[in-house]
Amino acid sequence: MELPGVLKQRRNQYALACLFLVVLLILWKPSVLIYGVQRAGLYAAIAIPMALVLGVVGILNIAHGDFMMIGAYLAYWGNVLYGVDPLVAMIPVFVVMFVVGAVTYKTTIKKVLDAPEFSQLLLTFGLAMILEQLANLLWTSQPRKLHVDYASTSATIGPYSFGVFEFANAAIALLILITLVLFLSRTRTGQAALAVGQNPRGARLVGIDVERSYLLLFSLSIAIVSAIGGLFLVRHSIFPLVGGSYTMRSFALIAMAGIGNLPGILYCSLALGVAESLIISFKGYGGWADIVFFAFILLVILIRSYRERLT
Amino acid sequence: MQILEIENLSKCFGGLTALNQVNARFEEREIVGIIGPNGAGKTTFINVISGVYPPSSGRIIFDGRDITKLPAHTRCRLGIGRTFQVIHPLQDLNLLQNIMVGSLFGQGNGLREARVKAQEICEFLGLDQLERDTSQLDILEIKKMEMARALATHPKILFLDEIMAGLSADETKEVIETIRTIRDQGITICVVEHVMSVIEELTERVIALDGGRIIAQGQYKEVANNPRVISAYLGEEE
Amino acid sequence: MKLKYSTRVLTLILSMLMVAGCATTPAKPTEAPTATPTEAAPIKVGLIAALGDVSGINGQNGALLAEKEINAAGGVLGRPLKVIVVDDEMTPEKGAAAVDKLATVDNVDAFVINSFSGVHMAQIPALKKYGKVTIVTGAASHLCEEAIGEDADWYFHLHSWDYMQGEGQKAAWQAFAEKYPDIMFKSVFMAYEEGAFGTASYQFSQKLFEDIATLSGESFKSAAMGGGDYSAVLEHAKAENPDCFTWVGYAADALPILEQAKSINFAPKFFVGAPPGWPPDFGESPLAEGVIAYEVWADALTEVSDISKSFYDGYVEMFGSGPDNYLAPLVYSAIHILVEGMERAGTIETEALIAALEQTEYKAPTMEVITFSPSKIISHQAPLTPMLTQYQGGKLEVIYPWDRATSELIYPFPAWEGR
């Protein structure tokens, strides 16, 4: 469907306004933009695979962040035992966790697809608990951190020095997004999966193997988020409960972008990341960053719901 | 006397105009039919009148009162009752309880009164075994239940959205009789139907919609022979 | 028919609640077992710790080691010692329930409590109710001290209160200033985690450091709480260019904060960390070199003290590796102090035991001689002097106090280039 001209115009206006703000920020506090983008990259990278499962399979995976934690531990041990670089480890982790995701799907998720929404939620909550406790038993609550030289690579522009590694977060988030969008729109399997997400019954009627699509997407999501664990490990300490807060954040981001809107997550992460960085860049206001995060989300959801009511 | 008057009613969804400057009047104790091809705006018409959607422009006057800005539940209490095209049983309530909902909230009855009232309506409609779950009902019973729930709100005007769909010929006949009886109790009826024979048999006046506009109005015979109506339907079949 | 059903449901609920109530209400303390102790009946000490956390595990290990040593040496008052451990699950209500369970079901003779402040707060009402001798090795919040009040003579605190930690640190810095006159210690920037732990530390340091240095600070969200971005705090610190940068957070913050400091090229002359424990692999990072830590325990102590060495060797023998943090020697000491007190009193009668514990002069593996004296509110506080330690060559060396020092201070903090 062709977009009506008014909306297009308004979009342009928004874009212009954003650009203006960005320029202002660069002039005023360049570090805010840098850190904001870095922050946003991580948020988006973790939220996108979750959105995939929520949007297509329709399951809110509470264990999402915990899979990342497991992935990070795998990368950690890969490094400690075999000297594998955590970024390289992302590949084997992806493969291993794809299988783990598939097994998880086959043994548990598949059986609750027809159950009420909240039973599914509880199931993944149980899974989250199992993963966290398993990690705690195996590896204790002691936080672990790898040291890799490139983690603190820095760049200097004029008087500013800043870390550049975390741009990798943003790059990877973008990469994941583009790959996924291409996968969903260009390949047969992807298109099938998308169709399943929109209308499972209809998809079944036209001969799409819904089961297989679900299995594929769930495993893919687990594999991606686990692989991100390797990336996460480079700059963060890991411990059994590390994933929980990212699950919550991802969920919030998805709600803000709207369920099923993958690119929207990127914009929302950016907006939130920059806004948060802006708040904490004022000395003494760091404690309020969380309010910005949640108030922003609340506002977006509210505005959207009111706008929907008006039409 | 007029019960419902609609002036220049329009409804847009984004860029799509579902209703375009519709004017209509409903007399008391009248049975009116609304016809039109799929997507003509029939269900939107009911939704806007019953308050599910706010109109984009225009006025709705019910029983001498402007209800354009009132929410759905208030309209219901004032006396606008309706059923739904897609059946919507409240699956966690049983048959009787489904009907009680209408009486409890539409009429503001207490639990005991509502129960009595619901039982009366069931008797009138020929529903029995009232403790059954809605999943155990057949299609006729569900349609009757929907009607009963609407009736229990004690409406002055009742909108029936494709109530005959999926019913056998005998069942249709039975429902037509029931609708007449309801009218005889003083309730204005507006039926949206696809089945032309039903419209012909039941209604006193027909409104034909296409593309959100009223294209014809009047006796069934006139409307059915109206070239615009015929082309609208033919256009659909192509 | 319908009514009957719902009444039945309601009765069912009620009866279930009653049953649940009986299960959770503590049974009346049974006095029979202790009233006539037989020769073999063990003396029981209840330990409450967070077993889901490394601090609790270490505390438990310390207690088990002490138990083994004491029983090997013939037990207490001719009876064996038994340590009963209950997990507080790091939640207040479970921590409080643990007190009730140990006091009534197990009928312990004394408590050793290794819970965090938030959990400990909830335990205090229950502890007051039983009034048994209690040695607390966790809980630094001054709020706990306020909640305990001055009347609780059965309460022995074997951990610094939050306001005391700063005092020790200040003393250490003053000693340094005397010994090395060319050291600059005039301005301090404190990055503290935004929770109770960090905020309290900052508030008390603010008052304490007034006369020796200018102190400013800012909070950050600890990685342990889902944060982990220190960029803004570090930028602000860098802008102020302090002589000493101190961060008060958790182990999970340790390496990331260094990495981010390096990436913005922020290298103050002192880089100090004050987490409750360090990550096990911290020393292995080249970034750790020169980082100063306030510590109560360091493995290096084994080089200067036989007591420390025997504790460390015993620990390694029993658990395969050395203690991860100071709570192991602390709980270990608590059990020993308790047992020595019982021996001195010749009984486990509360009053006599309290009197005996007041006489405590225990040489702990932390090289501290532990005695109890009044603090701001409570009457039995063991003052612990924090050591200043520094990571040197991948190892944590003690640099202050002088009698425990294993190495000399490296000053200033080495530059980031080349590591």
Added chain:
Amino acid sequence: MYATLALSWDMMFRSGQPGLSVAGFFGLGGYAAALSFLYWGVNPLVSIALGCLFSLLVAFILGLVILRIRGLYFSIATMSLSEIFRVIVMNWHRFTGGPSGKALPSAVFNGDSAKIFWLFLVLTLLTVIVSEIFERSRVHFALTSIRNNEIVAKSSGIDVFKYLVVVFALTSALQGMIGGAYAHSYAFISPEGSFNFNFVLLPVTMALFGGIHSTLGPIVGAVILGVVGEYLKLQLPYGHLLVYGVIIVIVILFLPKGIVGTAKERLKRKWATI
């Protein structure tokens, strides 16, 4: 205590709206009760009622704004509110004690755990009674209709918004009440302790475990999970939470409607075959 939270959550969920603000109102009520006791010397029991009222008021006002939102978005919105409460409390040092929290001079009933237990039992009973009143009055019809189909509910004369706001305010008030009692029973309140996400996850788990949309389900869930949890802890000091998780997963796989729901269905089937 968890039984009450579980039940109050379920009462809101009967309208189909999955709120995640249990911890928020729990904490809010706790703070209102503790601070009114601390600053104005209000009797502890009265202050618990105050906590309840305060939560009611706040929930009512916020409900007016956010109850236009539905489903998962409602979850996020309520969760955000909880977090916002927490951050405000944490940053309002002078009044709330900031992150360290506030200690009360003494626990209610001087910490007599038997009396505290009875207090909680009374509060639980109160919640059960409210829940039963809901179940047996028009509220039950309203909430069930809204959950099943909001448009049908509206068109049948139900003031959906009014019911949602009232129920949201009432259930939040119950949560605030329990929060107040909790603060008083341990004589302590802190943001990390009171706004803990556990106070959302555990009650929700219990309600779903026992069976939703009834009075009995959440209570049964809370009691069973509570007892199982304690038992496991005695048996396995280390891995008990792991086993707990496994149990949750298994129950969901085999009893998708919760314990009470499944039991009811079994009974019904039996009846049908006879």
